[in-house]
Amino acid sequence: MFVTYGLKLALGDKIKYMGKNIMTMTAEILSTGDEILSGNVMDGNSAHIAQKLEETGAQVVRQSCVGDDMHMLVSVLKEIAGRADVAVVTGGLGPTIDDLSAEAAARAAGVELVFDPTAMGSIDNYFKTRKRPMTLSDNKQAMLPKGADCLVNPVGTAPGFMLKIDGCVFFFLPGVPFEMRHMLSQAVLPYIEKCYGNGRRFSMVKTISLFGLSESAVNERLVGLSDRFSQIKLGLRARFPEIYVKLYARGENESELDKRIDEALAWTLERVGEWTFSVDGSSMEAEVGRLLCRKKAAIAVAESCTGGLISNWFTNVPGSSEYFLFSGVTYSNQAKIDVLGVSPDTIKQYGAVHERTAIEMAQGARRVAGATYGISTSGIAGPGGGTDDKPVGTLFVGIATPNGSKGHRFNLSFATRLMNKRIFAMTALDLLRRELLGS
Amino acid sequence: MFVTYGLKLALGDKIKYMGKNIMTMTAEILSTGDEILSGNVMDGNSAHIAQKLEETGAQVVRQSCVGDDMHMLVSVLKEIAGRADVAVVTGGLGPTIDDLSAEAAARAAGVELVFDPTAMGSIDNYFKTRKRPMTLSDNKQAMLPKGADCLVNPVGTAPGFMLKIDGCVFFFLPGVPFEMRHMLSQAVLPYIEKCYGNGRRFSMVKTISLFGLSESAVNERLVGLSDRFSQIKLGLRARFPEIYVKLYARGENESELDKRIDEALAWTLERVGEWTFSVDGSSMEAEVGRLLCRKKAAIAVAESCTGGLISNWFTNVPGSSEYFLFSGVTYSNQAKIDVLGVSPDTIKQYGAVHERTAIEMAQGARRVAGATYGISTSGIAGPGGGTDDKPVGTLFVGIATPNGSKGHRFNLSFATRLMNKRIFAMTALDLLRRELLGS
Numbered sequence A, B: 001m002f003v004t005y006g007l008k009l010a011l012g013d014k015i016k017y018m019g020k021n022i023m024t025m026t027a028e029i030l031s032t033g034d035e036i037l038s039g040n041v042m043d044g045n046s047a048h049i050a051q052k053l054e055e056t057g058a059q060v061v062r063q064s065c066v067g068d069d070m071h072m073l074v075s076v077l078k079e080i081a082g083r084a085d086v087a088v089v090t091g092g093l094g095p096t097i098d099d100l101s102a103e104a105a106a107r108a109a110g111v112e113l114v115f116d117p118t119a120m121g122s123i124d125n126y127f128k129t130r131k132r133p134m135t136l137s138d139n140k141q142a143m144l145p146k147g148a149d150c151l152v153n154p155v156g157t158a159p160g161f162m163l164k165i166d167g168c169v170f171f172f173l174p175g176v177p178f179e180m181r182h183m184l185s186q187a188v189l190p191y192i193e194k195c196y197g198n199g200r201r202f203s204m205v206k207t208i209s210l211f212g213l214s215e216s217a218v219n220e221r222l223v224g225l226s227d228r229f230s231q232i233k234l235g236l237r238a239r240f241p242e243i244y245v246k247l248y249a250r251g252e253n254e255s256e257l258d259k260r261i262d263e264a265l266a267w268t269l270e271r272v273g274e275w276t277f278s279v280d281g282s283s284m285e286a287e288v289g290r291l292l293c294r295k296k297a298a299i300a301v302a303e304s305c306t307g308g309l310i311s312n313w314f315t316n317v318p319g320s321s322e323y324f325l326f327s328g329v330t331y332s333n334q335a336k337i338d339v340l341g342v343s344p345d346t347i348k349q350y351g352a353v354h355e356r357t358a359i360e361m362a363q364g365a366r367r368v369a370g371a372t373y374g375i376s377t378s379g380i381a382g383p384g385g386g387t388d389d390k391p392v393g394t395l396f397v398g399i400a401t402p403n404g405s406k407g408h409r410f411n412l413s414f415a416t417r418l419m420n421k422r423i424f425a426m427t428a429l430d431l432l433r434r435e436l437l438g439s
Helices: A043-058 A070-083 A101-109 A117-129 A136-143 A179-198 A213-220 A254-275 A284-294 A310-316 A333-340 A344-350 A355-369 A417-438 B045-056 B070-083 B101-109 B117-129 B136-142 B175-196 B215-222 B254-277 B284-294 B309-314 B333-338 B345-351 B354-368 B417-436
Strands: A026-034 A059-066 A086-090 A114-116 A144-145 A149-151 A158-167 A168-173 A201-209 A232-239 A242-251 A276-278 A300-304 A324-330 A373-378 A392-403 A402-411 B025-033 B059-066 B086-090 B113-115 B144-145 B149-150 B159-167 B170-172 B201-211 B232-239 B240-253 B277-278 B297-303 B324-330 B373-379 B396-399 B402-411
Touching: A026 A043, A026 A070, A043 A059, A043 A086, A043 A179, A043 A201, A043 A242, A043 B417, A059 A070, A059 B215, A070 A086, A070 A101, A070 A158, A070 A168, A070 B059, A086 A179, A101 A144, A101 A158, A101 A168, A101 A392, A114 B059, A114 B149, A117 A149, A136 A144, A136 B025, A136 B373, A144 A158, A149 A168, A149 B045, A149 B070, A158 A179, A168 A179, A201 A254, A201 A284, A213 A232, A213 A254, A213 B045, A213 B240, A242 A254, A254 A276, A276 A284, A284 A310, A284 A417, A284 B373, A300 A310, A300 A355, A300 B309, A300 B333, A310 A417, A310 B309, A324 A333, A324 B215, A324 B333, A333 A344, A333 A355, A333 B324, A333 B354, A344 A355, A355 A373, A355 B149, A355 B240, A355 B333, A373 A417, A373 B045, A373 B170, A392 B059, A392 B324, A402 A417, A417 B170, B025 B045, B025 B070, B045 B086, B045 B201, B059 B070, B059 B170, B070 B086, B070 B159, B086 B113, B113 B136, B117 B136, B117 B149, B136 B144, B201 B254, B201 B284, B215 B232, B215 B240, B215 B254, B215 B373, B232 B254, B240 B254, B254 B277, B277 B284, B284 B309, B284 B324, B284 B354, B284 B417, B297 B309, B297 B354, B309 B324, B309 B417, B333 B345, B333 B354, B354 B373, B354 B396, B354 B402, B373 B417, B396 B417, B402 B417
Parallel strands: A026 A059, A026 A086, A086 A168, A300 A324, A300 A373, B025 B059, B025 B086, B086 B170, B297 B324, B297 B373
Antiparallel strands: A059 B059, A114 A144, A149 A158, A158 A168, A201 A242, A201 A276, A232 A242, A324 B324, A373 A392, A392 A402, B113 B144, B149 B159, B159 B170, B201 B240, B201 B277, B232 B240, B373 B396, B396 B402
16 A cells, blocks of 8 residues: 555644635645756646645645755745645655755754655665666665655655644655656645545536637636635636636535536636537547547548648547548648649649638548548648738638538638647637537 | 837846856746646746746746735745845736736835836837727736836737846746747846846857657766866756757857867767757757758658657648658558558558558658658557557558668557657657668
């Protein structure tokens, strides 16, 4: 079993009661390491920890990052100890001379580093399971501040630990995201849940996927949600150009919570329903895949300006070979003619970027692959290639269905070629989705 | 013109001299906003700012994040003012009630908010250029702390400002990444360079692009670089599976610096040259494109397991239509046969995932598109579809050239389908690159 903590520390006594029936535990997050401080490595850990802590009901009040500097580390640990109820620290637990977290924690708490048999066992076990030899420097990782509880790490070499400094309970975790996430979910969150919720609180989350509004436009439309639905918290995530709206619910009565989150969902859909393509948090490509499966239909794609992005998204979904047959990424006109059967006259008369060409591309992809539906893109992603008539951002989408073909023109210019490719691809998928729903 | 700053603030007087001939300016970064603090929105700004500040020679000593909370904002601004020489703050400059940065700055500095005509002009101009009406709440953004210098924002509605609080010069920038980056490069960095360097210091950076080693393996191989080359700083960035090694050089003698960075580059290449594909920081797809251009050659692709990712990467490069003709993303066997002319017997005898099939796919793509080279991928990206003989991670790459065709087998299993697709696509591109260099 994984959890070996004695739960010696009393977290409950630090929890503050703020208002009627609402306990708030303040939390801070500290990431350490020169590579993160200097921006050389992006810190994805802190955002993940913040989300997870907030889901337990703790209130994250500050995130910080400092480098591998003993003086700075001790100082920031002491600051946090004076402010927060609970803190999660990542990084600095490795075997090298730059890994300072255990010693900094000991200094901040005013205790010695002592040999910890549980930590040694964790390290030993990791190497034994993997049949790898231990080196001398690995022993350094078994030295923990006196009074710390070791957090066993079954998925890496560096054990973590839990230590109370002043009134704050610190969790020190490795910086490797995979290891950190494992220990956070296996050790830290259950501990906090236990102290905080006494096992009597429930949490749920609903995710709505949108396309066609900016993050700030979604935010504006949903202002007031948290005021109106007191147990519901709003979260937005963007994977350009998709926006994911998350409704977090937390409370003590499960069926009431169920009702509240449904009410909040209905309220949300009144405001952004027009742009919503999934109420279970699916990506556009997964949702389109689901609709294709439901109709037992297959899709073929012809891509010019999106250059393979639509195919790449389709095939990111496991099992997409059930409905995705073929994409012809036809950058050259000759390939449009030879592979998709676009008429040379069409290209000569209208050019490659035209509604007529897009329709013939979609028809060609559908025919060549023997698919139920064909979609195509032809446009100007930029930065070059724009004209007065067809500026950068011009997009034509063709759709070929069992009942005929259509073409659509859009003007969607964003800041970069890559953003344009993404918005073009998403626009084509959304058209296909609406076609699949309508017919 | 963009820059309108009076440069009223003297930054130079706060610069500390540390050791002989080395001035170090300490910098802090603060990102604000509930959406970042709670982890709902990933903070990409701070890492970017940290990199850019370090490139000017400033030493970033701490990054922090707090929410939209006046008390907390004022308190953290005062803390930073007492510690750092310069600080960059992002977010909280918008027109809504949650946007607290200007008022928090005024409170921390102990001054009033006053109407700023430059800020008003910046906002006014933005709306006029875009022929959009201004709303009353937009006027709020023209109220700046007394004594602040407005930083005009030509790419968004929220002007920024520069304000000295205690001994620290603060730059307040919008949180929108595009706007923040624009103002950072146009206003903040030139100002810091001017105050810091007095025009007498030089900085250079060389970027080496690698494929085939993990970030930690690269790091291990380059341990000792900064000790050996005193004026050189090492930075690593990963865009899985590519690794970018950055060598930053900074000093007072340009020609000496040139020599130092060349020595450091040579030392680096001795250790990781085998995996290096560019010494000017190009992406793999741009480097392969460059080699194709140099040979006046064109490429066609046949993708099965990479599902369009190779095409998508190729077409991310502006101007790629010069050498990229076509990709057949043939997920179905029938498309492999019909579009690429793979022999039905080959598929029947060996299956879709086989060296022989991969070779015929590459040949077919090359023939169909009339390209100089053809490359193909066929394999098992997972999570399903693996067998004892061909487990998840199995990849076959075919290469068709004017001098014949070859097939290659790899076993490259990573944690997810998306990682496998990326490593598969990169492996195929790297084979093509080596082919282009060798022949």
